[in-house]
Amino acid sequence: MARVDEAMMPATPATPAAPREQANEAPLIWLRGVTKVYYTTRTPVPALNGIDLKIQPGEFVSVMGPSGSGKSTLLHILGALDLPTSGEYLLEGVRITGLPDRKLSRIRNRHFGFVFQNYNLFPELTAVENVEVPMLYAGVRAAERRRRAEMLLERFGLGHRMNHRPSELSGGEQQRVAIARALANGPTLLLADEPTGNLPTAHGEEIMSLLQELNDEGMTIVVVTHDWRIASYGKRLVELQDGRIVGDRLLAPAERRLRPSAGVSTQAEGQARAPAGPGAGFEAASGA
């Protein structure tokens, strides 16, 4: 796994405000009092309001909330795609708020992998070229880029589709290419924004099983969704409402949906229970 640039100044952690403490293990992500306000209209629109969040390495966090709750904004800030208006963001104990563009770009390139709802593949490039793009910005040599891209696509069952353009691939295949691209530089954290939003149920479950498999291999994953069925693939549920965290808990085994090959009892579709507590049930119906 890549490490945060050593040139960055290490921050002194203040009193942890994270809801879940894991003793003796430094959080991978630590948000402290993060707010985000948009100024696109005359009236400032707050999107996040005092977010405190810790994510440990290896976690699979599902972020749920209704539309406008700030879950996508949170994901963008987590991925350093957007800057918080105030508050602090520590990655592996290093403050990344206020870093120059070059270092932030490097962090996005090396530490984060992004999976978007609409795949966001470059339509002009083939599948293998799409996977190569992040490696290109990482300065990986052409031959090595191609080797790694082909290996990733093979792994995700796209060996026969390498030279196809996105328009020649199904939605599920496109999203698998996107996941392969997200993993190209061996990121620390995989961030997925409604990764199954544009997919039929079967393909959606296939993608979530894939993410679960990656998590089982040690990859830290944050998935933003409004769909309880998707959220139930995670191990931990963070619920957002009006830009605040209103719930943060581990999912009970009975609540979790596990991929078929995990060797653990897998609940049948539709049998996953909606979460109890704050925010419970606000989107659960959508998954049924």
Place this chain on the structure above:
Amino acid sequence: MHGWAILRLTRRWWNLLAVLQVAAGVAAITAIGSNVLPVIWQGTGQPQILSVRYDRELNEPGEGIVAISTPIFRDEDLALVRSELSHMVAAADAPENAFGVEIEADGRRYIVERAARIGPDYLKLLGVSLVEGSFFTDDDFRQAADLPDRNVKVAVISRELARILFGTGQAVGKTITVLPENTPGVSSARGSARVIGVVEMPPLRDRLGLFQVYADLLFPAPGAVGSAGANKETETPAPVRASVVPEQVNRLRPQLRTFTEFYVRTTTGDIERVRREIIALLTPLIRQREAEEGAGRPTPGLPPELGPGEIRVEVMQGWVVEAAKSAGFYLGTMALIALVVAGIALFTVTLVNLAERRHSIGLRRALGASRWSILRETVDEALVVAGAGGLLGVALSEPVGRFLLQPLLWTARSSVAGSSPWQISPYLDVRVAVLALVLTLAVGAIAVLYPAWESSRLQPMEAYRDGM
């Protein structure tokens, strides 16, 4: 350069338009730089070949005063110029030209566009040198005067002609037969001539304005005399022969030769000084001859009512330089406009491309592209367009030179006195082409700098959101 990561151009037709606009500018610049600027350079402050004539006035009814060049110069004048003038290499009488001479060599027939009878100083005048064999001796010139019916016995040819006729630049000892019967009235020679020397003539493009001087097939002018009998070495100016006097000239040939025009090759760019010296040197002689004319010895072939004249010393390439300046101005203006338009085209194409690619830029930023990467990719793309246009322009410079420059030069020529044929042989100067390419790339880079900088300043989410 990011290879294919310069994501394939989205506005292909727009980019093609920009490529064509750049190509137009580069083609014009390269054509001018290769064909016109050297002429202007050659004609500005450089050693020149000057034409010396004596023009007399004639009052033509209905036309007013017209200038008529009169054959008043003699060999002794050339000898005097050679001996007295500083800053000159050679003075030679104008060649007696023949156009379209049909010849036979090695059993095949050819038409040589330019043949001439020349004097001993011809090679020094042009600054060219023998590459094989020898030049005409005094005996050759004397023999030419003695041969009946304009027959020729010896010839010197250009290396280019030697290659055409014999397939090799080595042609000494070969025989060329002039066939005047098929070209009646245009040939000033006939008979079989043995090639005694091969001379390296300058390329066609360096003959601008001197077409009446250069020839590829040379015969000795009957009875001509000069500063040296055998000019094998022409690079070094021959020592001045102050001892050549009219008596000696007259002893060399039975008849007095007179010329309408002779040429002087200067070694200085100070043309005015040479002009003043020639006029000062020859005017007393000419006045003396005019007085003799007035005493009942009029010049044969000229109307007796000719008025007084004056010596005219003109730079032979002068009209070419003027025409080149004129054409260069028009075409240069067009080229600059084309380049500016190309720059604007690149600017707008880049703006449109970037506006359409905000989402793509956001995505690339999300995948790790820094501002610098985005800036560089944008500039690289513009450089690809500019470079493609530049290469196309260089390739097009030859037809541009042929089809655009030629008519412009002819138009310009019509306003310049002393016109003579100027056939453009389009020429591509590699240095000019490289310079034009560099200029184009610079224009391309500068034109897209602002849009590239603006797009690179976008925050990833800003670009990503706007492009959704």
